[in-house]
Amino acid sequence: MNIKRLTDIDVRGKKVFIRADLNVPQNDAGDITDDTRIRASVPAIRDALDRGAAVMLTSHLGRPTEGEWKAEDSLAPIAARLSELLGRPVPLVRDWVDGGAWVDALVPGNVVLLENCRMNKGEKKDSDELARKMAALCDVYVNDAFGTAHRAEATTHGIAKHAKEACAGPLMAAELDALGRALASPARPLVAIVAGSKVSTKLTILRSLAAKVDALIVGGGIANTFIMAAGGNIGSSLAEPELAGEAKAILDEHPGKVPVPVDAVVAKEFKETAKSTLKAIENVEPDDLILDIGPTTVAALKMIIARAGTIVWNGPVGVFEFDAFANGTREIAHAIADSKAFSIAGGGDTLAAISKFGLADRIGYISTGGGAFLEFLEGKTLPAVAALEARA
Ligand code: ADP
Numbered sequence: 001m002n003i004k005r006l007t008d009i010d011v012r013g014k015k016v017f018i019r020a021d022l023n024v025p026q027n028d029a030g031d032i033t034d035d036t037r038i039r040a041s042v043p044a045i046r047d048a049l050d051r052g053a054a055v056m057l058t059s060h061l062g063r064p065t066e067g068e069w070k071a072e073d074s075l076a077p078i079a080a081r082l083s084e085l086l087g088r089p090v091p092l093v094r095d096w097v098d099g100g101a102w103v104d105a106l107v108p109g110n111v112v113l114l115e116n117c118r119m120n121k122g123e124k125k126d127s128d129e130l131a132r133k134m135a136a137l138c139d140v141y142v143n144d145a146f147g148t149a150h151r152a153e154a155t156t157h158g159i160a161k162h163a164k165e166a167c168a169g170p171l172m173a174a175e176l177d178a179l180g181r182a183l184a185s186p187a188r189p190l191v192a193i194v195a196g197s198k199v200s201t202k203l204t205i206l207r208s209l210a211a212k213v214d215a216l217i218v219g220g221g222i223a224n225t226f227i228m229a230a231g232g233n234i235g236s237s238l239a240e241p242e243l244a245g246e247a248k249a250i251l252d253e254h255p256g257k258v259p260v261p262v263d264a265v266v267a268k269e270f271k272e273t274a275k276s277t278l279k280a281i282e283n284v285e286p287d288d289l290i291l292d293i294g295p296t297t298v299a300a301l302k303m304i305i306a307r308a309g310t311i312v313w314n315g316p317v318g319v320f321e322f323d324a325f326a327n328g329t330r331e332i333a334h335a336i337a338d339s340k341a342f343s344i345a346g347g348g349d350t351l352a353a354i355s356k357f358g359l360a361d362r363i364g365y366i367s368t369g370g371g372a373f374l375e376f377l378e379g380k381t382l383p384a385v386a387a388l389e390a391r392a
């Protein structure tokens with residue numbers, strides 16, 4: 001892969017625009033529940049500051065409505081955490097696209113955080129007008145957001161075409177190096193675990209992934225869609241009924257490769273305090289919510305994981321945030337940690353689960369990407385990476 005890196009560029013006295021991935025999980029009160037992505041973004045910022053650059057930094061957080069500022073979408077909690085990590089003030093700038101006083105005030109050694117880039121109209125559609133305006137704010141554009149490299153948006157793709165210089169940050173470079181090395185010729189069997197709640201985004205990539213791996217373990221809303229496809233009961237659980245046909249096709253094309261859960265931990269409501277009941281899939285009732293995989297399913301999956309040569313994991317297999325439904329994810333996480341396989345895990349909530357269970361040190365490589373990580377694995381060219389390659 002031929003891309004320019006931040007370390008290749010003399011940034012002294014220059015204004016450096018860093019697109020980071022600071023999209024951390026937060027609880028209902030807005031507190032950051034896992035700051036891995038913020039900590040992972042620090043080296044790029046430090047390097048640029050230490051070499052005499054003025055740094056403007058941005059990220060998306062959640063899914064704001066473009067053109068609307070809402071407190072819950074604000075990067076304010078991230079500015080506070082980043083300021084602690086960097087040991088210097090990190091002011092947050094709102095309405096920054098057209099530049100102005102804040103750009104003139106930004107001098108070498110200073111860093112500002114630019115408010116949630118997905119609040120800007122045109123960000124998601126990769127608006128060229130927006131990309132040009134943002135490129136005009138800086139001398140050097142740095143993409144250090146591997147987590148959004150699979151999306152062509154104005155801060156991940158368009159801006160790279162128009163900035164005076166464009167390069168990959170250290171995190172992006174490290175991710176591409178590590179994943180590339182691990183996946184070029186993986187030790188077999190290659191086992192992928194794809195779970196969580198982003199069903200439609202993840203399900204659509206499973207077909208090509210299924211062809212590449214030796215076993216595909218599904219969990220969460222994705223497993224529910226597969227249970228449906230296999231004719232089982234899922235009651236009122238999270239699933240994507242329109243994609244049940246796609247799930248059925250994957251099951252038919254790859255007999256035995258995708259184990260479908262046979263038991264589950266269910267509840268009548270989506271609540272921390274909900275009463276949990278273990279059920280075989282055939283006994284799931286119309287008003288049941290499947291919130292975790294059951295012990296028979298876990299035992300079968302652990303055997304597959306124990307035999308793996310390479311494991312890639314994205315998505316918790318249950319609602320691990322609630323203790324009564326955390327067992328499946330905990331058991332799977334421990335099985336991965338205990339296995340001799342080279343393991344790679346990615347995804348915001350997946351990382352939160354790994355740190356909750358204290359297993360971060362026992363996973364081979366922790367990727368900051370979820371969707372990007374899966375698409376890389378699928379063999380797709382990531383648009384943000386292609387944009388950097390075009391400027392090398
Ligand atoms: P990641 O961030 O790792 O890519 P996702 O965002 O796709 O993962 O999904 C994580 C979320 O999925 C977690 O908050 C978890 O509670 C939820 N989840 C897992 N299993 C279920 C389930 N059976 N029903 C509803 N939500 C689930």
Ligand code: MG
Binds near residue numbers: 348349
């Ligand atoms: Mg998530």
